[in-house]
Amino acid sequence: MKANLHFHSCYSDGTQWPEEMVVRASNVNLKLIALTDHDTMQGVPSFLRICQENNIQGIPAVEIDCIDSIQLDNGEYFNFDMEILAYFPYNIEENKWFSSQTFSLVEKRREIRKERIQEDLEKIKSYFNSEIISYKNLLDYKFRNYKEYFENLPLSWSRSDLYNFLISLNIIDEKTLREKAREKVIKNSSPYRYFKSEILEGSIKREIKKPKLTSILKIITKDNGFAVLPHPGHLFSDNISKIKKNEKNLINFLEICKELGLWGIEIYYYHENNDKGLEINNFVRKTANYLKLELTYGSDCHGKSSRQDFFENFWGDFLGFL
Structure with missing residues (x-):
């Protein structure tokens, strides 16, 4: 299924409304899309409505900032300070995602951000x-x-x-x-x-305290959601040499996350260097296959006139939330 499951709107740091992003998706014949604004799902209702009008399957989703330091089997610690994508593809009509613990958590964080x-x-x-x-x-x-x-x-x-x-x-x-x-x-x-x-x-000394990755994975799973690690290359500054050097620790980290509820890992559009991105994504495919993690596809587009405007540049053949 032709899909793009990672992009943003005006509700977070994007430049276009959810409705505008759906129109862009329709123009390139995408069949499945997900709005993944940072720490908010406020744009989801209008997004789903316009998806239905354009005969595109839309998924309630959100990108959650989180942090953690996870002890590996070798005694070392894997430090995580990034995001997790959460998808809620089922019971959309009943709006169960709206009463989820995930929604309540990101709403509190949205207020703190303001x-x-x-x-x-x-x-x-x-x-x-x-x-x-x-x-x-x-x-x-x-x-x-x-x-x-x-x-x-x-x-x-x-x-x-x-x-x-x-x-x-x-x-x-x-x-x-x-x-x-x-x-x-x-x-x-x-x-x-x-x-x-x-x-x-x-x-400014104030910093928003981020939730723990381990807690977020459990919450998403409890809410019958699907947790996905976005842009995995970012964990090592998109440096494939660093990724390969730390391969054992990364795999152990992902194994631990999978036990806590991690469902998939993202094939990502590394726009700054396409060759580097291809190499990272090939590594991700191999790792996902080894760990039996599912693959999603995301452009991380932030809209027109942004530094990350490549919605039409990237999509993937997604197998579905199984």
Whole structure:
């Protein structure tokens, strides 16, 4: 089945509405899609409605930030600080996902994200001594391509929203941030990572406490959901040499996760280097086959005018949630 099971909308850090993403899916004849916004399922109802109108199968889903340090069989610890995808393909008509423990958990995190972005704005406004840094102006930027104003929309704010907003105001620029990141020799340096570690965390000490990966896997399974590890290459900075060097530990980590409820692993669109991505995905296929984990396919598209706009570039022949 032609599927794309990982993309975002305006409800988190995407640039388009769920309805617009469904239209894009229809234009490339996708048969199965899932909206996976960060720590929110608020966009799912309209997403499912438009999917039905376009004769596309839509799946309630969410991408959940989580963290953990899992002891392996050799005594070492596998440190995890990433996300897990949760899919709820059954009982969609009864909206059982809406009353799930997973939904309640991400709703609490969505509220915390809003509190944090408002706090971030106040402190960044003081840091740069700029009055144009405000929640209203952030909303204006977020919905700049739309006529309507959505002040009370239940959004799941990300610090990347703040980063892009500041770039639009010419308060920060990526070239300067990249140079500063290189000067400080920050690990896996990028303009955004420098912004988070040196500017944002330098002025703001508040951090959202992420739930444990082990707990999230159990919750998703209890809710009759399907837990999938997204973009596995990110665990090792998308470096295939590091992945192969740590293969034994990675496999042991996945074995432990599978016992806790992990159902699948994602074939991902590594847009920065297609050859590297092919090599990583081949490794993932081999590993999934060895561990009897299922494969899903995700573009991680964030919409038009974003840095990750490749919805039409990637899809996979998904076997289904079995």
